[in-house]
Amino acid sequence: MNRQATDITSTDKPLSDFRNHDHGVGLKARLDHAIETALQDKRIVGTVVLVAEGGDIVYGRAAGFADREAGRPMEENCIFLLSSVAKPIVTAAALRLRRGSGWPSA
DSSP states (O other), X not given: OOOOOOOOOOSSSOGGGGTTSOTTSSHHHHHHXXXXXXXXXXXXXXXXEEEEETTEEEEEEEEEEEETTTTEEOOTTOOOOHHHHHHHHHHHHXXXXXXXXXXXXX
């Protein structure tokens, strides 16, 4: 498994700025920081993050709780309710439409 990564997690630059960015620089640290911050700020209870590039998994992590009340930790193979994944799917579809000019500009 290829563990190289592209640093695409910055919020201050457009995605196009990272397409030719040096592989392996900062992705893990940036994602780990974002996950830890979200957990500490109680914005999320648990998460599973998987990043793939060119068909290779470049980052994977489960963090927090799958069931906070039962104290069951999140695992990479946890099953989420559909309502838990609907928002990211809709967001990804909207971003794809916007990038492909299928969405009117503001």
